[in-house]
Amino acid sequence: MLRFVPIITIAFMIGPVSAGLIGTLLPAFGILPALGGTGPGLDPWVTLFEQPGLWHSVRLSLVNGLIASFVSVAIVVLFCAAWQGTRIFRVMQRILSPILSVPHAAAAFGLAFLIAPSGWIARLVAQFSGWDRPPDLAIIHDPLGLAMIAGLVAKEIPFLFLMTLAALPQADTERTARITATLGYGRIAGWFKATLPRIYPQIRLPVLAVLAYSTSVVDVAIILGPTTPAPLAVRILGWLSDPDLALRFMASSAAILQLIIVLMAMVIWMTGEKIIGVIGRHWAENGQRFKRDQGARHGSAVLAILATGAIILGLVILLIWSVAGFWGFPEILPRSFSLRLWQREYDAIGSSLGTTLLIAVPTVIIAVALVLGCLENEVRQAHKPGRGVMWLIYLPLLVPQISFMFGLQVFFTLIGLERTLISVVLAHLVFVLPYVFLSLSDPFRALDPRYGQTALCLGASPSGVFWKVRLPLLTRAILTAMAVGLAVTVGQYLPTLLIGAGRFATVTTEAVALASGGDRRMIGIYGLLQMVLPFAGFACALLIPAILFRHRRGMSAHNRG
C-alpha cells in the first residue's frame, strides 16, 4: 500500500492540472458542448484579439511579472550576500517566517492602506507639509502597475529568502565566505563569485514559481494593480464571471494566452540566466575584489527592512482601521475606536471562518498524510527520488492558476462534482501538497537514519518505528508543515472562487470581494481574519511541542523544522 502513495500524491497534483488545461484548451478552440460549442474553430481567438487594450494587458502582465521577480530575487541574494552569518540575518530569518504565512491579499490590502494618497504615509507627510486633503496622485491602481510590483516584491521576498536559507547549508557557505574573505574579497563580491553559482540551481524552481505567480496573479492585481486596462489575468476572471456565457469561449482562449505569457516570461528569464552565467564566469575570474562594499551592504539591508516593514506596518494599519471610529485625513490615528462593526459582522465572521476551516481541515490532513507516506516510503525503499521529481512537485506552482481553474471547473461539472466541498478540497490540494512537501521533506530526510535502525534492531516493526520513533521525533516539523498547509489553503482565492462557484465564502474570497467597495473598516476586519488562522496554526506548531516535550531537552535540537 505504502509504495503507491507517491503515485497517488503526484496524481493529486498533476491530475487536476492536466484535466484543467484540457478543459481550458478545448473551449479555447470552440469546443464546449454544454454551452453549444461543438465544432473546432478559431472564433474565440478572433473575439479575444478584438478586445480593446488586450496587448496593453498582455504587456502589463509580462513586464510587471518579470520586473517584480527580478527585483525580489535581487534584493534577496544581495541581502544574503551582504549579511549571511550576522545578527541582522538571524533576526530577519525570525521575522520573515511568520510573514510568509500572511495571505497575499491581506499583505496587499495592508500595503494599499499604507501608500494610498489618503494612506498612512501620506498622513505622516501631511503633519509636516500641511496638506489638508490627500494628494491628487494615482499611487495605487497606477497605470504602470508600480504599486502592484511593490506588493508582489514585498510578499515574495520572505518566500525566496526562506528557500535560499534552506539551500545555504548544502553549499558550505560559511567556510566559502571565510575563504573569499581571506583571499581579500569584499563580502558581497565573494558571495556572488563563489556562493551564488552553487546556490542558484537550488533556488531556481522557487524563483520560476515566483515568476509564474507574478506574471499571472489575480488577487494582488485586483487590490493594487492598474484598472484601465487591468493585467490579463484580472480581465480573464472578469470574462469568466460575466453573465454572458458566450464569453467563456474567449475567456478560455485568454487563459491559454496567459499560459503562453508565463512560458514566454520563463524563456526570457532562462535566457537571462544564461547570459548572466557567461558574464559571471568572466567576472569571477577577473580578480576584482570590491573590498569597499559598505554602501551596497547597507543599501541591501535598507531594502529588505523596507519590504518587511511595509508588510508589518500595513497589517497594523489593517488592525487600526478594523476598530476605527471617525478617522479623517490627515489624522495619524482615529479620533475614536469602536467594535461596532465587529459586532455587526459577528455572524458573518463566524460563518466565513467556519467555511475556511471546512475546506482547510480535510485538505491539510490529506496533504500531510500523503506527504508523510511518500517520505516514509522513501526511507523504506532506501532511495531518494531524483531531481526530476522536484519539477513534478513544482509543476502546480509553475502553471498559472487562471489557465487551468476554469477547465477544472468544466471537468468537475462533467463528473457531477461542481460546487461541492470535495472538488474545492481537491483544487486546494493541488497547491497545498507542494508546500507541505517542501516544508516536511528536509526535516524528515535530516532525521538520523540510525534511530530507525536502532529501533528495528531492538525488535520494533517498521510501522512501529514510524509511529513510535519517527513521528514523535518529527512532531514539530509535522505541525509546522500543517501550519504551512493551513496558510496556503486560507490564502487561496481563485480555486475557491471558481471551483466553488461562489458557494464557499472564505475569509479570502470575502476580503477580495470588498476591494472594489473601498469600505476600509470592513477590509480591515476581513484582512485581519485572513491572518488569524495562519498565525494560530504557527502558534500551535510552536506551543504544542513545547508543552508536550517540556521535560525532554533533547527534543528542541531534533525538531528544528
Added chain:
Amino acid sequence: MPSGIKTGLELRDVRIGLDGRELVAVDLVIEPGEIVTLMGPSGSGKSSLLGHICGTLPDQFKVAGQVILDGQSLDGKAPQDRHVGILFQDDLLFPHLSVGGNLAFALSTNVRGKANRRARVEEALRSADLDGFADRDPATLSGGQRARIALMRVLLSEPCALLLDEPFSKLDSDLRGQIRSFVFNLCRKNGLPTLMVTHDPEDGIAAGGRVINLA
C-alpha cells in the same frame, strides 16, 4: 528465539561490494561470549558489514555469502526478526522518551503487565548503577550514563548477538576505559557473540579477543 542452541555468529565467506568494487570480505565464527575486533581504515566497509548483519544495509550494495546465528540463516530476514543488537558511537537514546521509556521500548511484548515491565526496567537500571533514573530526561544525563543506558536498552531486547560500531570513540578518554569494561563484561556474562569494528587499537586490546585487520 532461534533453535535455542547457542552456537554463535557465523559469517560464511561474506563479501560486500558497491559499484563493482569489493569493500569487505570476511569468513569467521564468533563463539558465544567471544568479542572479535575488526580493525580497518574508514571507508573499508566495516560499518556496511554491520549493516548487513543486522539487515539495514541499503540494497544498492552487492552482498554474497551467508550470515548464520545460532545455526539459523539470517539472510532475507527483516531486521526486527534477527535478534541482533547494535550500538553506535552515538548513544541514539530516543529524545522524546524518558530513560525508562527508552528501556521499555526495547522490552518484548512477552513481558506482560505494567508493573512487571516497570520491574524489568528498574532491574536493568540497577545493574547499571543508575537506580531511580527511570523518569529522567535522557538529555540531562552525562555521556557515560547515556552510554550505559544505551547498552542496557540493547540487552533488554534480548539479542542473540551484539554489534559494536566504534562505540567508545565519542567518549572522554577517562570514561572510555570504564565504559569499555562495563560493555565487555556484560557481553561475556550474557554469552553474546560480539563483533566490534573500530579504528582505535586500544579497543581491540581491551576486548582481549581476536583482532582482525581489514586491508
